[in-house]
Amino acid sequence: METSSEFTPGNDFSVLDKEDSNKNDISKTRVRYYMLFLACFLCFGNYFIYDNPSALQTQLEDDLDISSFEFGMLYSIYSFPNVILPFFGGYLVDMMGVRIGIFIFSLFVTAGQAIFAFGVSIKSYPVALLGRGIFGCGGESQNVAQSAIVSNWFSGKELSMALGMNVSISRLGSVLNDVLEPALFEATGSVILGLWVGFGLCVASLVCGVFLGAIDKKRDRILGIQDKKLLPDSEKVKLSDIKTFGFSLWMVCVNCFVVYIDVSCFNNIASNYYQTRFDYSTQESGLIISITYAVAAILCPIFGKLVDKIGRRVILIMFSACCVTLVHVLFLVTPDSHKPVYPIFYMILLGLGYSIYASVMWASIPYLVEPKTIGTAFGVATSIQNLGLGVGPLIVGYIKGSTKKEDGYYWVTFFFVMMGLVGIGSAISIYINDMRTGGVLNSHDPRQARENCILSTPQLKKKVDEDLPENVKKWLSSPTSQKALRQSLVKQQHF
Numbered sequence: 001m002e003t004s005s006e007f008t009p010g011n012d013f014s015v016l017d018k019e020d021s022n023k024n025d026i027s028k029t030r031v032r033y034y035m036l037f038l039a040c041f042l043c044f045g046n047y048f049i050y051d052n053p054s055a056l057q058t059q060l061e062d063d064l065d066i067s068s069f070e071f072g073m074l075y076s077i078y079s080f081p082n083v084i085l086p087f088f089g090g091y092l093v094d095m096m097g098v099r100i101g102i103f104i105f106s107l108f109v110t111a112g113q114a115i116f117a118f119g120v121s122i123k124s125y126p127v128a129l130l131g132r133g134i135f136g137c138g139g140e141s142q143n144v145a146q147s148a149i150v151s152n153w154f155s156g157k158e159l160s161m162a163l164g165m166n167v168s169i170s171r172l173g174s175v176l177n178d179v180l181e182p183a184l185f186e187a188t189g190s191v192i193l194g195l196w197v198g199f200g201l202c203v204a205s206l207v208c209g210v211f212l213g214a215i216d217k218k219r220d221r222i223l224g225i226q227d228k229k230l231l232p233d234s235e236k237v238k239l240s241d242i243k244t245f246g247f248s249l250w251m252v253c254v255n256c257f258v259v260y261i262d263v264s265c266f267n268n269i270a271s272n273y274y275q276t277r278f279d280y281s282t283q284e285s286g287l288i289i290s291i292t293y294a295v296a297a298i299l300c301p302i303f304g305k306l307v308d309k310i311g312r313r314v315i316l317i318m319f320s321a322c323c324v325t326l327v328h329v330l331f332l333v334t335p336d337s338h339k340p341v342y343p344i345f346y347m348i349l350l351g352l353g354y355s356i357y358a359s360v361m362w363a364s365i366p367y368l369v370e371p372k373t374i375g376t377a378f379g380v381a382t383s384i385q386n387l388g389l390g391v392g393p394l395i396v397g398y399i400k401g402s403t404k405k406e407d408g409y410y411w412v413t414f415f416f417v418m419m420g421l422v423g424i425g426s427a428i429s430i431y432i433n434d435m436r437t438g439g440v441l442n443s444h445d446p447r448q449a450r451e452n453c454i455l456s457t458p459q460l461k462k463k464v465d466e467d468l469p470e471n472v473k474k475w476l477s478s479p480t481s482q483k484a485l486r487q488s489l490v491k492q493q494h495f
C-alpha cells in the first residue's frame, strides 16, 4: 500500500497544515446528521419502485396481457445490466465525484419510473420494459453512490451505524411498497396511481440528492478538497486500481454473491413457496415475506451502532451466514403442511441474519481498500451481488422445473443450503486473512488497526530508509512527530 503524499525537504509537511481546516470540518459537527437524513432518503424511492411489479403482479399481468416469463423480464432487465453498471458507476463516482454521480443516477431512476408508469397507463409492455431498463441503469449505481458519500462523511466509530441507517430507511421503502400498492389498488381499482406515487417518491429522493450534493460541496470547499478533475494523475483513480484489491475484499464479494442469493432470491419466490408448501393465501404469504425486511428496517441501525462499538465484523458476518443457512436447513427438514406457524419464525430468523449481514458487510468494504477507490470497491461488490441476483433465479427456476420432490422446492432449498455453506466457508477465509493482516475488520477501531499494520510493513520501513532525505528521517525518528503524522494521515483519509 502506498500513500500519495510527497515529503519534500524544506517543506514543513503540508499534510499537517491541513489540520487547521480539519478543525472546521463540518462532517465532525451536527451537520453530518442532516447529511445522513438526506442520504437515507436518497434511495427510498428506488427501493419502493423496485418491488412495484411484485406487489402488483396479478394486476400488471392482466393490464399488460403478459405471461409470467414476460413479468419476470421486468426484474431481469433491471438486474442484468447491473452486473456491469455499478462497477462503472463506482468507478465514475471515484473519477467524476460522488455529487455528479448521485444526480445522474437519480435522474435515471426517476425517468425510468415515469416511463414505466406511462407504459402501463397506455398498456404498452415494451414501453414499460424500457422504463424498468432505464431504472436499472441508475438503480444500483445510486445505491453505490449513497454508500460512497456516507463513507466520506462517517468513519471509524460511526460508519456501520450510518450505513445501517441507509439500509433501514431504504428497506422501509420496500415494506411501504408491500403495504401501500395493494391498498391503493383496492381503493381505486387501478395500478396507475400507485406507480405515479412511486414516481413522486423518486422525485423527493432526487431533491434529497440535490441538497446532499450542496452540503457535500460546502465541506469540500472548507477542507480545500480539490475537484477530481484538477487532481494530479497520481491521485486520480484508475480502473487498474482494482488490482490493488486484496484477498479479503474479493472474499467479501464471493460471500455477498452467495448470501444475497439466499436472502433476495429466496424472497422473490417466497410468496409462491409459502402458498405451495404451506397452503397460505397470496395475501397471507405477502404479509409473511414482508417480515424479513421489516425486521431489517428495525435492526439494521441497532446492529450498525453495535458493530461500531465492538468491531468483530468478520465474526458477525460468519454468524449471519450461519443464521441464513440455518433458515434453509430448517425449511429442508420441515414437511409440507397446512398453515404451520413455525415457518413464520424462520422469516424472523432470516430477517435477523440479513440485518446483521447488511449492516456489517457493506460497512467493512471501506476498510479493505484505499480511500480513493472506495466507490470502485462498492461498485465491484454490487456488480458481483447482481450477478448472483441475475443467475440465482435462473438456477432456482431450472431446479424447480426439473425436479419433483415437494413441487421442486426440496432441491431448491438444498441449493440455498449449499450457497449458505459457501457463505460460511468464505467468511472463515476472511477471518483467517484478517488475523494475518492485523485484525483490521475485527477491530473496534479499524482505521487505527490498518494504520498500525501499514506503518509497520517491511516495505514501508525499507522505503523510509532508502527514499527519504536525512532531515525528514531525523524528524520521523521522534515519537511525537510519528504520532502527529499518523493522526494527520488518518484525518486526511490516506488510510
Ligand SMILES: N[C@@H](Cc1c[nH]cn1)C(=O)NCC(=O)O
Residues within 6 Å of the ligand: 046, 047, 050, 139, 140, 143, 167, 358
Ligand atoms: N440490490 C440492492 C437492493 C435494491 C436497490 N434498488 C432496488 N433494490 C441491495 O441488495 N442492496 C443491499 C441491501 O441489503 O439492500
